Amino acid sequence: MARKTFIAGNWKMNTNLEEATKLAQDIVAAMGTVTDVDIAICPPYTNLSEVARIVKGSTVKLGAQDVYWEASGAYTGKVSCGMLKSVGVTYVIIGHSEQRQYFGETDETVNKKVKAALAAGLLPIICVGETLDERKSGKMDDVIARQTKGAFTGLSAEDADKCTIAYEPVWAIGTGETATPQQANEAHVFIRSIIKEMLGEAVADAMRIQYGGSMKPGNAKELLAQSDVDGGLIGGAALKADSFFGIVQPA
Ligand code: 13P
Numbered sequence: 001m002a003r004k005t006f007i008a009g010n011w012k013m014n015t016n017l018e019e020a021t022k023l024a025q026d027i028v029a030a031m032g033t034v035t036d037v038d039i040a041i042c043p044p045y046t047n048l049s050e051v052a053r054i055v056k057g058s059t060v061k062l063g064a065q066d067v068y069w070e071a072s073g074a075y076t077g078k079v080s081c082g083m084l085k086s087v088g089v090t091y092v093i094i095g096h097s098e099q100r101q102y103f104g105e106t107d108e109t110v111n112k113k114v115k116a117a118l119a120a121g122l123l124p125i126i127c128v129g130e131t132l133d134e135r136k137s138g139k140m141d142d143v144i145a146r147q148t149k150g151a152f153t154g155l156s157a158e159d160a161d162k163c164t165i166a167y168e169p170v171w172a173i174g175t176g177e178t179a180t181p182q183q184a185n186e187a188h189v190f191i192r193s194i195i196k197e198m199l200g201e202a203v204a205d206a207m208r209i210q211y212g213g214s215m216k217p218g219n220a221k222e223l224l225a226q227s228d229v230d231g232g233l234i235g236g237a238a239l240k241a242d243s244f245f246g247i248v249q250p251a
Helices: 017-031 045-055 081-086 097-102 107-120 132-136 140-152 181-199 201-206 217-224 241-248
Strands: 006-010 038-042 060-064 091-094 123-128 164-167 208-211 231-234
Touching: 006 091, 006 208, 006 241, 017 038, 017 045, 017 060, 017 241, 038 091, 045 060, 081 107, 091 107, 107 123, 107 140, 123 140, 132 140, 140 181, 164 181, 181 201, 181 208, 181 217, 217 231, 217 241, 231 241
Parallel strands: 006 038, 006 231, 038 060, 060 091, 091 123, 123 164, 164 208, 208 231
Antiparallel strands: none
16 A cells, blocks of 8 residues: 655744744745645644745645644633634644643543544644653553554544554654664554554555654655655754755655
C-alpha cells in the first residue's frame, strides 16, 4: 500500500505574529506548490488567521496544536473545533507528549478531542510515544498500545481513515537524540499492528504514521526510507523554512 508522505511542522510556543508571517511566507515560497508530499504547518492559535491567509491557494495546509472538545461555553482559555474550522484549519495535533506531561492530557481526553475533531471535519494528528524510563523498563509496547487504543476507542473505520498517528518517543523530542531508523520503524510496525487489531487490515495499511523527535535534514532521508515511516512531525527544524524544506525534499 502506497501511503503519501505527510510532513507537518509543529511550531509549539514559538513565533509572534511578525515571525509567523515571515516563516509562513518563506515556507509557501519554498514549497507551496509541492504536491507529491502532504505538508502542514501548525502555528500557535494567535497566528492561525494570518497564516491561513498566507497559505491560502498553496498546497501547504494549516494545522492547530490542540483543541477542546466542547463546542462553546464557559471554558476560559480553550478553543473549540468550530473556531479552528472558521479560520481555515485542516489538521489538529492531539495528545502531544508535552500536553500529556505538563497539562494533564490523558488517553480519555485525547479520545474526546479526536471524536470532537472528526465530528467537526478536522483531521487529527494523534501523538503517542514512550518516555526513556518506560523504554528502559520494558514498558514501551504497553504504553504505546494503551495510548493508541485509548485514542481510537469508539472510532469507525471511516473515522480512523481520517487520522494520522505521530510516533514521538519523548526522549527524542527537542533533545537532539533521534530514534534510529530501525527503532522508529519497529515502533511504527507495532502501532500499525494495534490499528489492525482494532480496525482491520485496510485501515491499518492506509494509516499514515509520522515519526517525530529531533528529525532534521541530516537524518530525515534515512528515517523516511523505512517501510512504515510515512512522514514526520517536526519541531525545532520546522522553525526555519530551509531546514523544513530540507526534510520535505528527501520525502
Ligand atoms: P523536535 O523536532 O524539536 O524534537 O520536536 C518534535 C515534536 O515534538 C514535534 O511535535
